[in-house]
Structures are given as structure tokens and as C-alpha cells.
Amino acid sequence: MPTGVALRDPRQQLFDAAGRVLLRDGASELTSRAVTTEAGVAKGVLHRHFADFDAFLTELVLDRIAQVEAQAADLRATAGSGTVAGNLTDVLITGFDPVMMAIIVLVIARDELRRRLREAGAARLPLVGEATAMVAGYLEAERALGRIAPGADVAALAPTLIGAAHLQFTEQKGSPAAPKAVRKVVTTVLAGVVR
Known part of the structure; x- marks a missing residue:
């Protein structure tokens, strides 16, 4: 049984969330938890698509x-x-x-x-x-x-x-x-x- 709503483009959703966190809180506050919270998804979603947070940031750039x-x-x-x-x-x-x-x-x-x-x-x-x-x-x-x-x-x-x-x-x-x-x-x- 599904546990959530399917994401249309999880990578882009996470990238957009990271942009909002950066604008609002700055680079020092950009964490995987801040990104997933902003995106409204479970923390595991980020790690399902990226090896680690630095891999996520690399793909963002x-x-x-x-x-x-x-x-x-x-x-x-x-x-x-x-x-x-x-x-x-x-x-x-x-x-x-x-x-x-x-x-x-x-x-x-x-x-x-x-x-x-x-x-x-x-x-x-x-x-x-x-x-x-x-x-x-x-x-x-x-x-x-x-x-x-x-x-x-x-x-x-x-x-x-x-x-x-x-x-x-x-x-x-x-x-x-x-x-x-x-x-x-x-x-x-x-x-x-x-x-």
C-alpha cells in the first residue's frame, strides 16, 4: 500500500526547495533536513535520488x-x-x-x-x-x-x-x-x- 503521494519530478522539487531555503536562510542553513522540510517530503526522498547531501548540492549547481x-x-x-x-x-x-x-x-x-x-x-x-x-x-x-x-x-x-x-x-x-x-x-x- 502506498505511503505517500507520488512526486512528479522529485529532483526539481528538491532543487526548488533548496533555492527557497538559500534565499530565506542563507548558505549556512542549507541542510538536507531544511531542503526536505521545505519540499514537504520525507528526508529519505533526497537520499533515494542522491548518494549524499554533497552529491545533491553538486547536481543542484x-x-x-x-x-x-x-x-x-x-x-x-x-x-x-x-x-x-x-x-x-x-x-x-x-x-x-x-x-x-x-x-x-x-x-x-x-x-x-x-x-x-x-x-x-x-x-x-x-x-x-x-x-x-x-x-x-x-x-x-x-x-x-x-x-x-x-x-x-x-x-x-x-x-x-x-x-x-x-x-x-x-x-x-x-x-x-x-x-x-x-x-x-x-x-x-x-x-x-x-x-
Whole structure:
């Protein structure tokens, strides 16, 4: 006889619960019990789908990295349309949502998580590295189309944009950064290279 209600997508339900705990309570309070309580499931559900809590956290971050990689493909597809600053502003605002920012803090706070993510092939600083690669790929595409100066140092511009935008997001604890502030950062960083 069944003892509970079947979960439609238990992994996603647990990932969503982890995001809510991170936003509400911070990385230091993220535990397997906090996640399962937030998800409204028995603690065993997490361990049925993941070897241990660090495996769960690794998959949580890898899931977010996959979202960044999908977003990178979408951003590259915008090359040649709209404005460079507008395209980058949009992707930074949607990409660096409050949950993403909380996950970055989590990655920084947990050595074992970073170790496992590196073993899985993530960037040196997971999520930030993938976001930087996304911006660099887009800038390269725009440079190839002539909308960015041929001599523009994309390898320097991409991390500068990510770092400067990241500061805008950390100022907005639990809420998205103001689009106007992000756009100002983007236009300032790109001022000398956009044609």
C-alpha cells in the first residue's frame, strides 16, 4: 500500500526547495533536513535520488550550469540583432537572479562542493566561470559581425562585465538588480569597443 503521494519530478522539487531555503536562510542553513522540510517530503526522498547531501548540492549547481549554457546559446543567437548593451543587460538580469547569487555564495562556502564540481568539469569558480564564457562567446560573435571593434580584448571584457554586474546583484539581497544600474555598467565597460 502506498505511503505517500507520488512526486512528479522529485529532483526539481528538491532543487526548488533548496533555492527557497538559500534565499530565506542563507548558505549556512542549507541542510538536507531544511531542503526536505521545505519540499514537504520525507528526508529519505533526497537520499533515494542522491548518494549524499554533497552529491545533491553538486547536481543542484550542475543543473544551474546547464541553464547558463542554454542561455549562452540563446544569447549567441541574438548577435547582430538589438543592441549589444541591451542583449547583455537582459541576459545578466535574467541570469543573475537571486537564486543564482545564493548558489554562488554556497559554492564559495563549501570546499567539498567546489572539489566535486571541478571533478565534474565545471569552471574554476563554478557559475561565474560559465557566465564569463557565455559573455565572451557572445562578444566574439558580435566582433565577427563588426558590431564590436576588431581589436577588442574579449578575454578581458567578459570577466570585467561579469564582475561589475555581479557587484550590482550583491547589492540587492534577495531581489533582482535594477535594470538601469546593470545597463549603466554594461554601457560603461563597452563604451570604447561598441561600434
